[in-house]
Amino acid sequence: MESSSQSSIHYAYCFEAKSVQSYLFAGSKLRHLVSASELLERLTDSILDTVTSAFSDSLKICEPAHYKGANNTAVFARRSAGAFYLVSPNRDSLTRLRLQVNLLVEDYLPGLSWVDDVSSQPEPTPYQAVKACLQTLNQQANINYPNLPVAPPIISLCERTSEPALAESNNSDNLDASLFIKEYLQKNNRESFFNRLADVNTDDSLHTKLKWPLDLENDFPSWDKNYIAIIHIDGNGLGQLLMSLQEAVKQNEQEYLSLYPEFSAKLKQATEASVKQAINTLYKDSHFYGARPIVVGGDDITFMVRAPEALYFTDAFINAFEVNTELLIAELRNNLPTSVASALPVCLSACAGIAFCNISAPFSRVYERAEELCDLAKKYVKSQALNSDIGEVASSIAFEQLNETPVNEYQAGEMGKYQCAQGGYLSLEVYHTGRLNRGQLPSLQGLIGLGSVVKQNKLRGKLKDYFDKRKNTPKIAEDFADKLAYKHPNIIADINCALDELYQGKTTTDKTHLFTIQKQGNLHSPLADLIELINMGAI
Template sequence: MTYCYLFEAKSIQSYLFKTGKLKDVIAASERLDVLVDDNNSVLIEVLEQLGYSHNLADKEARGEIKFLRCKGAAFFAYSNDKAPLQALRNIWTLTVLQLFPGLEFCDALVYGEDGPDKETNEPSKALQNAIKLGQQRLAADRNQAKVNLPLAPAIAEVSQRTGNAQVPTSKLARFAPKEEVEFERLDLDTDLHRQAYELMNLKHQGALQGKYSPNEQKYTYPIDLENDFDFSTEQNAHSGKQNDERKDIALVHIDGNGLGIILRKLNKALKDADESVYANAYRTFSEGLAAATQKAAQAATQLVADYGQTNNRLAMRPLVLGGDDVTLLIRADLALPWSEKFCEVFKQTSKEALASTVKVIKQYGDAEVTKDIKDYLSASGGVLFQKAGHPFTNSHHLVEGLCEKAKRLTKQIDNNVGPAALSFLRLSNTATQHVEQVIKQNVTVTLEELEKLTTALPAYLVEPHSHYPCLADLYHLFDVCTQPSTPMTMSKWRQLLTHLSLGDMAEATRIYARALTLAKGKKSELEDAFNQLSKSQNDTTWYWQQDGEWFSPLSDLMVLERFYFKPVDAVEAQ
């Protein structure tokens, strides 16, 4: 009989952005980063207090408590005895509730025995049965309502930003200006974040930001978007834009594709393998995936070090790096290049990290398990452009929605491990609705001829694949539209968009047709660029039908006009 204890924090993005203040986001992300991931983590301290031997720091070590996974604010532990895991559960949940009162989490303590799998009736070992049952219990626990302490009844003072019960502001949390501390009511979570902000010296350092820094260089990251963040670019300086006009920032969220597929294949291949083989394979996969994500983040951050650095400070702010997830704030013109670079490098680093896992699956799995297995993972994400002064309280919901749109395109192409994709959107005002409603309000127009036309594509592939739109084709179209002799300049496209927003499709069509009539040798180049992007068989050029809906990339071209950046161009400029 084998006992397993599984713990997983959930709704981390919502927890980070709860107050909408950057200093609280920074403190919460740095605190969560040392929850389970590091040799100096909170989990290590809890295990030392328990007094049980373990293999958290060294997977080869023997111990009463062994770990299969310990990354990304989650861990799976197992033991041949229930007592160590029961003690761990008791003190660990108490610790999390004290350090992170508002953090949602789920956990499960289960046991398994050698015997047939209850669903497939195939032979399975005790540890494998326990892990499968534990994951089912975790899924069930996610739907259970949790009570957060301290409670906030009707007669209690509440935090104005979060709605949680107010607590007396601690001395360490009083680092803000006197007038802010005097009038701001803090809940317990925020107060703890403010304490950590001072104690951990997050103004100048942080374990999480070190994970993003490439080549072991010590870079600093801004903590004040209004005063410390460098928004200047060659493009802005050349066009003479004022400071307030160029304070655009992007929130990036990227998530891996195919993780669940690999884990399911691993579980099937090793369902009746020796316990040590299964545990080692699972842990190797977990640690390798975390390393692959970190390497990809560092490679992408090198772009910022090259083109967005001022006095060793980078124009970005890391927020999350755990498992196959990354979230960060970054200067707007660097957001798409950073995201593309991350996706490209992650495909390579994940291949290196998965080598041993794929080898084990092929060694132990049958033909059905090894069928169509891929030796790499991909990543898809969302990029939300907005003003730096806009609140981030709801931005994470929008960028997660954009990420889901990109992942839908990835799964549409290949439900196994599809190609990397990115979805992006620019907002000029704040929004609290679901991403689909935001898209409907901002980039969808109602027309009598087409019913509705969305002037931004749902997502773009990072690398060309078959007949699907990719970023390279969008960049090519933008280059064609910005050539001096182009028949449709960006100002004409803006004029066309204005008529579309008024529902005047006839005038929009006339503007385009008139421009092509006056074109001198550039008509075919523009049409070819549109056809290369759309891969469409329609007679129309600048808009086309896709999955029963009408789309056009005109709003995406407007985003590129404001934020287009090529690293090679920056080198030439220097």
């Protein structure tokens, strides 16, 4: 047995999964996606617990507060979905642990790419050990290793991934190593991660009937539209917050193990709590979930949601996330030097990309578009220097219906399909949500209110006619709008009230020429956004 004497040297073993999206969406079936998410969550949970328990004599895992650098001890500096950093004075044991982890990942998560390493030189503090190891990982990030098994010249291939087939499914589909594991997990109905997010109703008789859907055609509750939404939400301000933590650690490196692991754990709790609150808001009185978690970790999540609930789920999550992270940051501020604490944001906001699609659309391509739309929302709010008075970036949402236009025909943010013949655009692109000052952003709640007016007055057909005229012959569209205002003044009054909320009363043109606002030197209207959402049953 190793000596338990104290040590002033530290090594780090760092592991990070990469190309996670490729692993998650391989196979393009919902059940494979579900199993991949569950396996990725287990990687740094039960699978990691299994392998570290085999080294309990030489690597006894301690809580950060109890780690004193004894030779037979170790501590996690980070442990989150897809990544972990383990610090110990015992480099030999860390090296042997790395070999064991590599074997387990190959067995349990074939198809997943990762980088990992053990720092080669002793460092005086855990912070320096992790920093040195991460520098090596950055050098490995662009190295592509071959996937095993390698296909010989004559072999059956998995039709969905083009990888060597190892078995057949019940439907006689060829399965590669990754899909075989995912099928096995799904058959055994093991969903500990997702069930942890299922805290919806305390009524046991109701709770037992609730389940996450596993099949788009059968498990997702039916409605009159066959649209779903892939939602990708990413937090704003985490980079600034981590820089503040790093500054605090530079002032006192002994604080590293007390700050980083605790912050990582509490951020995870805040994100999962926000998911639960959003789910509870939508489904507290339901006997089903119209949603499916894909990734929940750190400050970002990816969900699959029925189209009718997509906007409402996103809005509920972002509002809860702002509240929960405000509490987290207030607590963190009390543990940091004043010079560092003053630079912390009030809360973390978030931007979302929502890609609406038909249930038959390929998940991987739809997810890519959801990420692009999220990036579009982030870039837009940052470029507008919103909330400059308090130094915060507002939460925002960008969305798009994909099945009408082939994916990748144009990039997110290029407004060609919304452009009018004589200038201007029929989309507002990005909408505000959350509690922070929205600056000049149009309001998501205003758009939903406008949709309610259109639906209540059965104006969808007239709105579509107006949209077609507006896009191609603006003069005819103006005449059409004038006639509508003359025949239905009460409806136009309701529309104008909704527009006041949508635009914060800042319209710059005649509102009877429907829904137009000046934005970045061009005339913009939410017509295309409104029609798409109504057609999909999303509002």
